[in-house]
Amino acid sequence: MSSLLEVKNLKTYFKTDRGLVKAVDGVSFYIDEHEIVGLVGESGCGKSVTMLSTIQLIPTPPGIIADGKVLFEGVDLLQYQTKGEEMSIIRGGKIAMIFQEPMTSLNPVLTIGRQITEMLELHLHMNPHPAREKAAELLNLVGIPDAKSHLDDYPHQFSGGMRQRVMIAIAISCDPKIIIADEPTTALDVTTQAQLLELMQELVNRLNTSLVIVTHNLGVVARYAERIYVMYAGRIVESGLSDDIFLNPLHPYTIGLLKCVPQLGETKNDRELVPISGLPPNLISMPQTCAFLPRCSYHVEKCQSKVWPELRAVGNQHFVSCYIDTRENQ
Amino acid sequence: MNSQKNNVLLKIKNLKMYFPINKGLLRRKVGDVKAVDDVSFNIRENETLGLVGESGCGKTTTGRCILRLYTPTSGNIIFNGKDIASMPERQIRPLRRHMGAIFQDPYGSLNPRQTARTIVSMPLKIHGLLKKQELRSRVTELFNLVGLDSSMMDRVPHEFSGGQRQRLGIARALASNPSLIVCDEPISALDVSIQAQIINLLEELQKNLGLTYLFIAHDLSVVQHISDRVAVMYLGRIVEIASSKELYQNPMHPYTKALLSAVPVPNPVIEKDRVRIILKGEVPSPAHPPIGCHFHPRCEIATQACRQDKPLLHNVGNDHEVACFRV
Numbered sequence: 001m002s003s004l005l006e007v008k009n010l011k012t013y014f015k016t017d018r019g020l021v022k023a024v025d026g027v028s029f030y031i032d033e034h035e036i037v038g039l040v041g042e043s044g045c046g047k048s049v050t051m052l053s054t055i056q057l058i059p060t061p062p063g064i065i066a067d068g069k070v071l072f073e074g075v076d077l078l079q080y081q082t083k084g085e086e087m088s089i090i091r092g093g094k095i096a097m098i099f100q101e102p103m104t105s106l107n108p109v110l111t112i113g114r115q116i117t118e119m120l121e122l123h124l125h126m127n128p129h130p131a132r133e134k135a136a137e138l139l140n141l142v143g144i145p146d147a148k149s150h151l152d153d154y155p156h157q158f159s160g161g162m163r164q165r166v167m168i169a170i171a172i173s174c175d176p177k178i179i180i181a182d183e184p185t186t187a188l189d190v191t192t193q194a195q196l197l198e199l200m201q202e203l204v205n206r207l208n209t210s211l212v213i214v215t216h217n218l219g220v221v222a223r224y225a226e227r228i229y230v231m232y233a234g235r236i237v238e239s240g241l242s243d244d245i246f247l248n249p250l251h252p253y254t255i256g257l258l259k260c261v262p263q264l265g266e267t268k269n270d271r272e273l274v275p276i277s278g279l280p281p282n283l284i285s286m287p288q289t290c291a292f293l294p295r296c297s298y299h300v301e302k303c304q305s306k307v308w309p310e311l312r313a314v315g316n317q318h319f320v321s322c323y324i325d326t327r328e329n330q
Numbered sequence: 331m332n333s334q335k336n337n338v339l340l341k342i343k344n345l346k347m348y349f350p351i352n353k354g355l356l357r358r359k360v361g362d363v364k365a366v367d368d369v370s371f372n373i374r375e376n377e378t379l380g381l382v383g384e385s386g387c388g389k390t391t392t393g394r395c396i397l398r399l400y401t402p403t404s405g406n407i408i409f410n411g412k413d414i415a416s417m418p419e420r421q422i423r424p425l426r427r428h429m430g431a432i433f434q435d436p437y438g439s440l441n442p443r444q445t446a447r448t449i450v451s452m453p454l455k456i457h458g459l460l461k462k463q464e465l466r467s468r469v470t471e472l473f474n475l476v477g478l479d480s481s482m483m484d485r486v487p488h489e490f491s492g493g494q495r496q497r498l499g500i501a502r503a504l505a506s507n508p509s510l511i512v513c514d515e516p517i518s519a520l521d522v523s524i525q526a527q528i529i530n531l532l533e534e535l536q537k538n539l540g541l542t543y544l545f546i547a548h549d550l551s552v553v554q555h556i557s558d559r560v561a562v563m564y565l566g567r568i569v570e571i572a573s574s575k576e577l578y579q580n581p582m583h584p585y586t587k588a589l590l591s592a593v594p595v596p597n598p599v600i601e602k603d604r605v606r607i608i609l610k611g612e613v614p615s616p617a618h619p620p621i622g623c624h625f626h627p628r629c630e631i632a633t634q635a636c637r638q639d640k641p642l643l644h645n646v647g648n649d650h651e652v653a654c655f656r657v
Contacts, residue, residue, distance in 0.1 A: 042521045159612055189384035189548065191609050194592035198608055216522055219551075219594030223601040242598045260526035262555035264593045265578040268533055273555070275526035279491055 002074060003030035004210060005054070005095075005178055010068035012046075012053045015061060019284040023049040025234040027068075028311075031178060036204060036211045038221030038242070040257075041231035042280055047214050050231070051180045055091045056082045073177075093123040096171035100183035102163035106155040112139070112166050113151030116173055123174040138169040143199060161192035168196070172203055179204070182214045197224060218257060222246055227317070230254050233281050233291035236311065240318035250320040250327065252296045290322070298324050336375040339542050340396065340510060345369045345405035345415070347391050351617060363617045365391040366402070367566035370643070373510070378536065378543040380557030380574070382550050382589070384613060388566040389546045393512045396544065397431055398422050409510070427457045430503030434515035436495035440487040446473075446498055447483040453505040472501040477531060493524035500531065504539070514546045529556055550593045554578060559649075562586050565624040566616055568643060572650035582652045585625050623655070631656050 012024040024046045031037050041047045052058050054070045054077065070077040072090065080086040091097075099105040107115060116135040120126045126134065132151065139147035142165040155163055164184065171179050181200065185193035201224055204211045213221055221228055221242070228245045230238040230253065238251040249255045256276040263271075278295040288307045293299055302323050311319040346369075348362040366388045373379045381389045395402045398414055407415040409429070414422060433439035440449055450469050454460050460468055473480040476497040487495055496516060503511055513532065517525040533556060535541060547553050553560055554574045561571040562585065570583040581587045588607040595601055609628050614620055623641050626632040635655050643651040 042523060161612060190550070190592045191384060191588060192612070193594075194606055195608055198606060217594065218522075218596040222596050222598045223594060223604075246596060246598050257522060258596060260523055261596060262529070262551045263597070264551040264554065264590065264595050265575075266551075266555055267557075267574045268555055273526040273529055275530060276523040277527075279493070280521065280523070 002071075004033050004073065005031040006069075006071040007050075007054060008069040008071070010050065010053055010070065011066040012049050012058060012063060013066050014063045016284070021283045022234050022286060023063075023283060024053060025286075027231070027234070027236055029229050029236065029239065031210050031212060033177070033210060034204075034208055035227065036201070036213065036225050038225030038228040039212060039214045039231060040216065040218060040221060040228060042216055044280060044283070045231045046234040046283075047231050048182050051097075051182060051212065051214055055095050055097065055180075056080075056087055057091070057097075089123070092119060092176075093174045094176055095178045095180065096174070096176040098164070098167045098171050098179065098181040098184050100186050102160055102167055102187070103155075105167060106163060108155055111152050111154055112158070115166070116170055119170055119173045134173075135169075138173055139166070141172070141203070142166070142169045143195075144169075160188055161196065164188065164192075164196055165199070168200065168203070172207060172209070175207065176209055178210045178212065180212045180214065183216070184213070185220065186215070186217070193220070200224075218246075218261060230257075233286065234283060235291070235308070235321065236319075237292065237322070238320045239311070240315070244315065244318045248318075250314055250318070250325075251292075251322050252298045252324070252326060253292050255326060256295075256297075298322075298326055300324060336377065338372045339375045339377075339410065340373040340544075341406070341408040342372070342392075342396070343370050343406040343408070345392065345395060345407065346403045347388075347395050347400055348403045361617055364566050364619060365616055366395065367616075367619070369405075369563075369566075369568050371561055371568060371571060373542055373544060375509070375542055376536070376540050377559065378545050378557045380553035380560040381544060381546045381563060382548060382553045382560060383563035384548060384589075386565075386613060386616065387563040388616070389548075389563050390514055392563070393431075393514050393544060393546050396510075397429055397512055398426075424457075427453065427459070427506035428508050428510065430506070430508035430511040432496075432499050432503050432511060432513045432516045435519055436492055436499055437487075437519075439499055440495060442487050445484050445486055446478075446490070449487075449498060450501045450505055453502060457506055459506060468505070472505055475504065475535070476501045491524075492520050493527055496520060496528055497531065500528075500535070504535070508541075510542045510544070512544045512546070515548070516545075517552065518547065518549065525552070532556065550589060551595075562589065565613060565619055567624055567653065569625065569654070570650075570652045571643065572648070572652075576648055576650050580650070582646065582650070582657045583625075583654050584629050584631060584656075623653075 008028050010024055010027045014021040014023055027050050039047045053065055113135050117131040120131040120134055136147045144150055144165055185196050225242050228242055229236050232253050238254045249258055259274040260276055276295050281291045290303055290308045293303050309321045309323050311321045314320050345366055347366040348364050350359045351361045353360045383389045394400045402415050405415055406413050447469055450472055451465050470480045478497050517528050545556055557574050559573050560577050561568050564585050570586045581590055588609050591607040611628055620627050622638050623636040626636040641653045641655050643653045645651050
């Protein structure tokens with residue numbers, strides 16, 4: 001059975017004055033129906049660009065999708081024109097997106113109601129009146145009390161958490177197959193974050209959609225994601241089931257990430273944090289070798305001379321791109 | 331923990347900071363934003379007190395009052411035995427060298443036109459602590475202390491990475507040999523892999539220089555890691571204060587419980603068994619806080635008393651204080 005979305009060897013580059021930035025350099029992943037997948041990595045690792053590339057939201061120029069396939073329900077989306085009709089049907093309709101900044105991703109001069117009905121009229125060809133009814137229903141669904149009276153409010157009248165609820169309402173308005181949530185709760189407080197993540201999980205279950213959570217916070221995905229991809233410098237360095245990634249991480253970067261975050265309830269006397277030394281690499285003029293090499297504490301001679309390794313299977317659904325078996329070295 | 335025996339370095343008593351709301355053509359005062367509303371706590375020497383809470387709860391304002399960047403509406407701030415809450419600026423200045431500040435935004439808090447050397451030596455010049463010839467060696471010493479290469483001294487901030495810039499901010503805070511450092515969200519703007527570097531640096535500096543920290547942050551797992559004691563703030567008031575371990579193992583205030591349950595843990599096995607307490611609604615505006623306990627509209631166990639009277643912090647043993655009628 002083929003997956004709902006399958007991305008193969010995606011490469012997205014940006015042409016800048018200083019040189020070619022290989023933001024995404026050969027990323028492959030898949031998303032099945034009704035599953036929650038996490039895409040984790042630090043800022044600048046290419047996680048957002050990867051997801052934006054799948055629905056062609058990369059500004060061109062300077063960006064170019066240099067290579068790869070994005071198979072959605074078996075059809076390659078990259079064959080479509082960015083502004084073509086086919087892409088417009090999929091973008092927002094079949095694949096919806098929730099962005100990080102609820103301040104900037106809602107239009108400040110349109111009412112909340114209008115921003116939802118716009119979607120319904122465009123994608124589902126609803127008439128204005130029933131669209132308005134449906135919009136109120138959607139707002140109710142995402143937990144905005146007394147939804148009808150809020151339809152004519154403007155985004156600035158809402159708090160950050162409420163705005164993100166509106167974004168979720170817009171995302172689910174057309175019964176999409178996949179929802180991509182790009183750092184959906186990063187700008188919000190923890191209690192609001194918990195509210196929204198629980199809401200999203202509940203909605204995804206109820207509406208039978210798939211959800212991709214893009215985040216830099218490992219904790220956020222531990223509770224919700226079934227599978228996780230870890231990205232570093234434009235590539236996926238490890239992927240696997242949530243339990244494998246968190247309890248049996250194999251790539252030195254994943255290991256490092258887990259060791260350097262404090263866990264709730266631990267004090268400095270319980271465990272010392274082990275930082276990852278050095279800095280993330282500059283994506284211009286990257287070496288052929290593993291990009292994590294300068295920061296890696298496990299590296300052997302082989303790493304210096306060989307090119308960045310491909311992902312290799314180390315278990316059921318568990319893949320890692322590293323020459324070293326970190327289990328032996330631990 | 332030896333901090334129990336140490337002297338109190340900073341004592342905050344009934345601190346209030348109200349910001350006026352002015353409206354209309356005549357900018358008449360129509361109300362107050364009660365950013366900090368009757369807060370009291372102590373920090374002992376060589377201790378780290380963590381101050382957590384969600385945005386808008388008044389934690390940054392508390393920090394700024396302590397540094398006397400704001401003049402508090404009322405209350406006492408007793409630092410090193412002197413009440414600085416209403417001291418005139420002239421008298422504060424010489425005391426300021428004993429306090430340092432590290433800010434959240436490593437981009438905004440450093441002057442982009444100054445070199446790293448100028449930035450770090452500024453406190454020394456302002457307080458007239460060293461002669462010109464001695465400045466250079468002191469700045470080199472500070473650079474080494476925070477793990478920066480002293481050959482980078484003549485660069486300007488944009489040539490440093492985020493983590494390095496935060497190190498520069500720390501070097502500046504340490505320049506005048508302060509005893510207290512107010513760290514206001516010092517790591518939240520940094521990448522995950524860099525955060526641990528800065529946390530470890532702060533812990534190491536505390537050990538070596540005998541510093542006292544007020545560590546303000548919204549990330550409870552980070553605060554618990556670095557702090558000896560943690561104070562939880564909600565809407566201008568401290569609702570609970572206890573040692574780091576105690577607060578995690580035995581949270582008593584319903585807000586602390588909800589906050590703890592909302593913090594994600596990077597371990598799916600632990601996460602499966604955790605129960606999330608999802609709070610209803612949102613934090614009310616500090617311009618119109620609820621009467622009685624500020625948390626009562628969102629509290630599951632609120633009673634009539636909670637709606638009428640303000641609960642005070644009371645000691646429940648084990649140096650654990652909580653402001654709730656139901657505990």
